Amino acid sequence: MKIFHLSAECYPVAKVGGLADVVGALPKYQNLAGLQAAVVMPFYDRKFTQENEFETVFRGSTLLGIRRLYFEILKETTDKLGFELFLVKIPGLLDREEVYSYPDETEQFVAFQLAFLDWINYSQQSPDLIHCHDHHSGLIPFLLYHSRLYVRLANTATVFTIHNGQYHGAFGWDRLSYLPEIDLTQTGLLDWAGGINPLASAVKCCWRYTTVSPTYLHELTIQSNGLEYLFYMEHEKGVGILNGIDTDVWNPATDPMLANKISKTQITKGKQANKAALCKRFDLSPDKPLISFIGRLVVEKGADLLATAMEESFNEHPGGFNFLVLGAGDKETEKELLDLKAFYPESCAVFIGYDEVLAHLIYAGSDFLLMPSRVEPCGLNQLYALRYGTLPIVRSTGGLKDSVIDFGEEGGYGIRFNNADVEDICHAISRAVILYNNTKHLQTLRKFMMALDFSWARSAKAYIDLYKSLNPVI
Ligand code: ADP
Secondary structure (H helix, E strand, C coil), X not given: CEEEEECCCECCCECCCHHHHHHHHHHHHHHHCCCEEEEEEECCCCHHHHHCCEEEEEEEEEEECCEEEEEEEEEECCCCCCCEEEXXXXXXXXXXXXXXXXXXXXXXXXXXXXXXXXXXXXCCCCCCEEEEECHHHCCHHHHHHHEHHHHHHCCCEEEEEECCCCCCCCECHHHHHHCCCECHHHHHHCEECCEECHHHHHHHHCCEEEECCHHHHHHCCCCCCCCHHHHHHHHHHEEECCCCECCCCCCCCCCCCCCCCCCHHHHHHHHHHHHHHHHHHHCCCCCCCEEXXXXXXXXXXXXXXXXXXXXXXXXXXXXXXXXXXXXXXXXXXXXXXXXXXXXXXXXXXXXXXXXXXXXXHHHHHCCEEEECCCCCCCCCHHHHXXXXXXXXXXXXXXXXXXXXXXXXXXXXXXXXXXXXXXXXXXXXXXXXXXXXXXXXXXXXXXXXHHCCCCEHHHHHHHHHHHHHHHCCCC
16 A cells, blocks of 8 residues: 655655656645555755754665765655655755756765665565656666565565656766666666666666656657667556646635636636736736746757747737746747847746746736647646636647647647747747637636646546556555
């Protein structure tokens, strides 16, 4: 009955993207369904860890090559997140502020995994299943099954979820000594393209792997940064399960981060009040359609296309709509967007940075949310937008394809386009501007999409069914 989720991120402890939202919600819903799911993640020196109480439940040490690392396992004392939360703390490695981008990231995440295994091994814990998320915990399946140190745990079922297949966490064979007493006849299970590749190793060694949408499961065989053949060969082990959203956190009728709550019976009024607050803050006219973008400003998200597409659309529809961006990422893209804002101050606003409260207000106060992603394993933004009555404009890829139906099709409610290019984005924006002027149609679509069920309750059940197929005890 006992499941450990291992992840680099978990909302609200530390969030960079969708991984955090999933790991912060899925275990909670699994516990509500009668499982005993806990989360284990690295310790970060951030608001959540500073403001909450933890007790040390284990102290130990592990070897990373010739370096002995002393670690502590801390447990949040109240279980207020809806699951037991354990943090692995190692001075100098797992006690810093940021989640990613340290030069010793390999050491950081290998140490995290070793400390976790040593903890459950020495404290004689026997979970029924270990659920690893992305490459930061990708070595766990190999170590469980091919290291003499952990033979006691060698029958433990493992599930590996790929939230982003572009990042593999690969490192060179010169650092093999970081791994403890492994069966050297099995090192091929660690290898991809001449290096130790945690993502590839997890796919090879786990009992089953999942992707965060059914379409992404297929797309990984076409585009996964060099692992295409691996996914093609292993596809029978894969299952696509669309993420859900945490409807406790993302509920427009109760969300404390909004300027005004949006009740089911007063959708138009509620949205208008949030739009007014948003437009006031950014000095935009609330009378025009507001199209927004939220997310990492990276090529994967198609963020590099935004400035050119908006410039063309502003010229095509002079004064016809407003555009608002919240995000941070590639410096070049940030600059292009700030330049766009300087050139079109009445129609464009740009906030460079990360702001959870502002994100909620944008979901609530916008008319449309644009996602021109080149790669989108699931995408949560479109699900939040739907719930907050904001019509998603998405490229047909990954989870966007699985969750948004074009309003031109039967039962549709969003706007979809095929290519991540300027022409397709501009065409989609023209459709949005026309739709906005058909108030009645837009209101009907809003009401329809806000009633759609993308809650975790549904997706959590799909994970439980998968667990049960592996381990009938669960
Ligand atoms: P990814 O994990 O690839 O970044 P997802 O769509 O799965 O993309 O999840 C993105 C999550 O991060 C959403 O909750 C979104 O609201 C949030 N987010 C992204 N960028 C920002 C930002 N600059 N400020 C606030 N929230 C953000």
